[in-house]
Amino acid sequence: MRLVAVWLAACSLTAQAAPALVYCADAEPDGFDSARSDLAATHRAAALPLYDRLFDLDAQGRPIAGLASAWTVSTDGRRYLLTLRRGVKFHRTAWFAPSRDFNADDVVWSLNRQLDPAHPGAKVAPAGFPGAISGAWTQLIRKVEKVADDRVSIELHRPYAPLPVLLASWQTSIVSAEYGARLAAAGRDAELAQWPVGTGPYQLERYERGATIRYRAHPDYFKGRAAIERLLFAIVPDPAVRVQKLRRGECQLVDGLKPLDQAAIKTDARLRLLSYRPQITSFLAFNTTRKPFEDARVRRALSIVIDRRALIAAVFEGAADSGLGPYSGKTLWGAGTSAAPAADLATARKLLAEAGFQDGFATAIWVRQGGGTSNLNPKLSAESIQADWARLGIRTEVVVMDGAELSRRTRQGEHAVVISGWMNSLDPDELYANLLSCEAARSSATRWCDPAFDKLLDQARADSDPARREQRYREAETRFIAESPWATLAYPYAVLAHRVELSGVTPSPAAPFRFERLRWK
Template identity: 60%
Template sequence: MLFRSRLGLALLCSSLAVNLLAAQPLVFCADADPDGFDSALSDTAATHRAAAYPLYNRLVGYAPASGALVPELAEKWNMSADGRSWTFKLRRGVKFHTTAGFKPSRDFNADDVLWSVRRQVVTSHPGAATAPGGFPAALSGDWGALIRASEKIDAYTVRFVLAKPYAPFPALMASWPMSIVSAEYGNRLALAGQLARLSSEPVGTGPYQLLKYEKGAVIRYVAHPAYFRGRPAMDKLIFSINPDASVRMQKLRAGECHLSESLRPQDVAALSDTPKVRVVHYQPQITSFLAFNSQKKPFNDVRVRQALSLAIDRAAIVQAVYEGRAATGMLPYAPDTLWGAPSQPPIAPRLEQARKLLAEAGYPHGFETSIWARVGGGASNVNPRLTAELVQADWAKLGVKTRLVAMEAAELGRRGRLGEHAIVISGWMNSLDPDELYGNLLTCDAAQTSTARWCDKQFDSLIDAARATPQQAKRAKLYEAAAQHFLTAVPWAVLAYPKAALAHDARLKGVMPSPAAPFSFERLRWP
């Protein structure tokens, strides 16, 4: 009897421990505040992590391990024979969030898809007033010109008619700005003149619902009980916002947060020796670069851009900033990937050639400029300030005097889109189809919103040809040619392709980094 009593007590204690762990909120250490919670309004990683990941779904998703395109809110899709239209069959039974300010009267359907897309591409649409200046990704990708018509075939079928063949269209529908919002909610807010609530009080179909946001401190979410893939295992999700990487590391070691990315190399080493923390290494699709504002003097002269790029010691940056956990690079899209161009070995600094180019451009003694860098670090650059300081020292050898300007990530992104900068340290990640990178950052369509503000007709012709080519091997050759043209024009000085690491509580399950995303909140669970 005594043995049975002790066994029963042990089983009860074990069960209580499991239940307590299951009820424990998941705390994610975030490196920056979001711009808001409407993915179509922002192009910052912090916003997509806080909005697109937990709150919304898109028609197309990415497989967790391979990064391949897979069905999400669309069950299947097909392209017309001429490549000018795409038809999507939608999933039935998908529920929107019910919040304090909105109770949906119906499930997700074709109306929501059309509302979410049309507000970004039709200026007369009631939802367009959300962004009087236009939606960033829609502007840079010129989606208004691409999507000639969007049609409701029936309640669960939509068709997009395009101005020209566009092979990457499913990848476009997987992009964060194409997150699906409730048309019923959007129309109600538009009639009330309250469209800003789409961002402050979001309603999506995603695994979590927003409860509360305290800027600079915390974001609180609760599990969506009617989520179409099943209620998430974690009832509560908390973002602890900490721009300081050392603070994030301390919280991980203390168990005050359970998951974090954007780790500094020194943190990776320290956390690897922490028994209760597990560090996961993976290779994402990330490019770290300096963007020159090519619409401002002297950066409108290709010789100046070439000279500054030639003077950078990329190997020193990889060692000092990334502690060797990155590959030096010069091409816009990382090589040795599914879509990557052949590797271009980075050259050592060529100061004499750089001086000659500056002299030819009319700057034999250099000039004065500034570099913008975000406060804290992110996935593409763990220490932007140190990067800027190293570049500053390299350019000083040419007589170029560079002032460093530090600002918060959201402010840097906003002012960068307005073109106020001369040079900005930036990066791009997780775009598995090259068209998302090229289309949003380097084409003429993107020239008025991208940090490079660069337009080159020859480059555009190569990208347009790739967009019209459904065969991947042929598309890859066109991207190779585009990358080589980029190498000569130098709208960016590409610095590195960082390797990535994330750290998580050793008890946490479901962390599966892929080239598309480091993790998915809906798959995370306690044992």
């Protein structure tokens, strides 16, 4: 009751203030602890407004200073010494009043809870933290230690050139060690995800599940107080409804829009439409530990029979590129071609016959309810694939479920085939480490482990020369296409829209927007 009373009092004080920025989100988060989730919705609702990380990324995806103001790397590439910013304030909320500024203790606590199962902060994730598991942090990071209040040492088991990019990922968001330790001591660990405390540009006020998330600007944010005081997420899974709310002025910012909605937005003088090409891959993952998908011939057959051109026309309404590799050919790390070949029914039948499935088999494709940036309509995607596979005698059931349930059950390996996606991995190791490496096989959607592929990844990770890294990734991509642990469906364009009274919406491959940079005209 005390929390509710405090929130109501805060609302009354701001009732006459400038209007809240309302962002129509396509899905709700599964909490506000970024380290415990692999949902894009949690990234938007937690990592971006509530937390900061040791590094940030510029518009091209290169690491820049974040909570770490400077850093040095040892000559053998195995030790990073980070200098931390001083004077960074944590949120002061109805549920926690910090006694000190951000320091090295917070970095050590935030990272070590994901590395050490015996750490007090690890109790909230008995099965482990998704990013740490899929990225095999324990096999990468040897030790995280406090050197001084403003210095942290990170020692690695092996040289790892992309470490600053990893430390910019949303799973490495820095939480308050003081708050986490207090909750752990009281046996209330789960409250870290319910009542978060970070250093980010906004702090949480209230979450009404399935409806709204309310934030207010962090008054002592180290980069300067956000120009818009109040931020509200309206949970609106239906893209058509999001557009309606935007046109009526019920929200000022939306993304994950269907291309057919663009015409109406373009003709509305009150709205602005922005289209950009981030690094997004929409894919269909095979659980390679389940029959018959442990056989690469089956996976390859089911991949090459997909009519990607028809799927892109129906699902993405043409606003996507096609291809077979994990990365678009129009990015630095993609293969030379950006177009997938036409569906090859003859070769697919031959491969299935060689694998002993000339008469087909039964399976199921799992998809999330609703759609998002990586796939505007997963159910329609699955139905398109269902029709393609029927030509091979494959009897496919399409199963729709809530996004959080889908993520949980996929991590546990209960699926056979699942439609998923990955976005904003501007350094390829993040995608490969989290989704396709042997280190990630325990919880990834594919459960795939290929030693030859992994060897190429290890060589690329250890090499600081961009040209040599690129060559290794191209070789890895060739191996990936041959083995087909997933079938790449599309590289979608991203489309967002906003009201003309809102400025500062500047999408880049690194992020579609940053809430703290937005302002009213």
